[in-house]
Amino acid sequence: MxxxxxxxxxxxxxxxxxxxxxxxxxxxxxxxxxxxxxxxxxxxxxxxxxxxxxxxxxxxxxxxxxxxxxxxxxxxxxxxxxxxxxxxxxxxxxxxxxxxxxxxxxxxxxDDLLPERAMAGDRAARDQLVEEIYRPLEEAGSALLETLSVYLEQASSLEGAARMLFVHPNTVRYRLRRVTDVTGWSPSDVRSAFTLRVALILGRLAAGDPQS
Known part of the structure; x- marks a missing residue:
């Protein structure tokens, strides 16, 4: 039924x-x-x-x-x-x-509350952010993770990220589109960027934890 x-x-x-x-x-x-x-x-x-x-x-x-x-x-x-x-x-x-x-x-x-749920101690939300965002980016190559991290740290500035990465802004733009394709979350959207940032933090913590 x-x-x-x-x-x-x-x-x-x-x-x-x-x-x-x-x-x-x-x-x-x-x-x-x-x-x-x-x-x-x-x-x-x-x-x-x-x-x-x-x-x-x-x-x-x-x-x-x-x-x-x-x-x-x-x-x-x-x-x-x-x-x-x-x-x-x-x-x-x-x-x-x-x-x-x-x-x-x-x-x-x-699912739209994943970052808040993770911060409130919801293990399922933390695992979901890592498995659905961090792991796919990790598998897609280090360039996507690095570009996303630098872009978010540079206040979502294409030019600032490009300078830090020593690449053309169009390269940053292309990689960020790939981030969206891989995760379904757009780095240029404020809410999505927040979710991506939390997923990066949790993914790094999980990568450094031998029990995870």
Missing amino acids: ELARARLRGARHRPDGDSELTVEAIRRAARHAKLQVLTGVLGNRLVVIAGGSDNPLKVAKALIGPYAAGPVVAGPVVPDLLAATRSAQAAAAGLKACSAWQDAPRPVLS
Whole structure:
């Protein structure tokens, strides 16, 4: 069934008022959006497991109406109900770390909060940043890692990075495009640059740790 193939777990602040009415409002919104949901109120959180779409943000926006003010975090899509715990943990970690990104959109993906989650002590986020950003750059060659590092240290200046690397600015520009191709994060975007910087730091720490 679709619920088993495409699922997200959302950890969100629950709205004020009767919990049963809140849950029923979520179910009505889900029926209207043609989604299947399991939902409940846990303490001060309204938690939803939703299926029927592979777009977590679209699902979160469709169900956001009954929520109280505050952050709304959508976990990643996972293949089946057995993997829902992994998505739930990512969403809960994102909710915990969301206060560190005051301009975060609402709703926000847990993966967009990877740097804040890593700083808050989420080991899964740290591992994800290393495995999805640092390792691929490392495998693509030392030039990409060096160029990205120098570019970020030079306040995102192509000319400044080129001078430090003794190359033409166009070479820096090309390598940064390759960084985007390899990682999916653009060094020229402020938010992405922050994520890349944290990934570089964590990758270097992991490389220097014989236990990692």
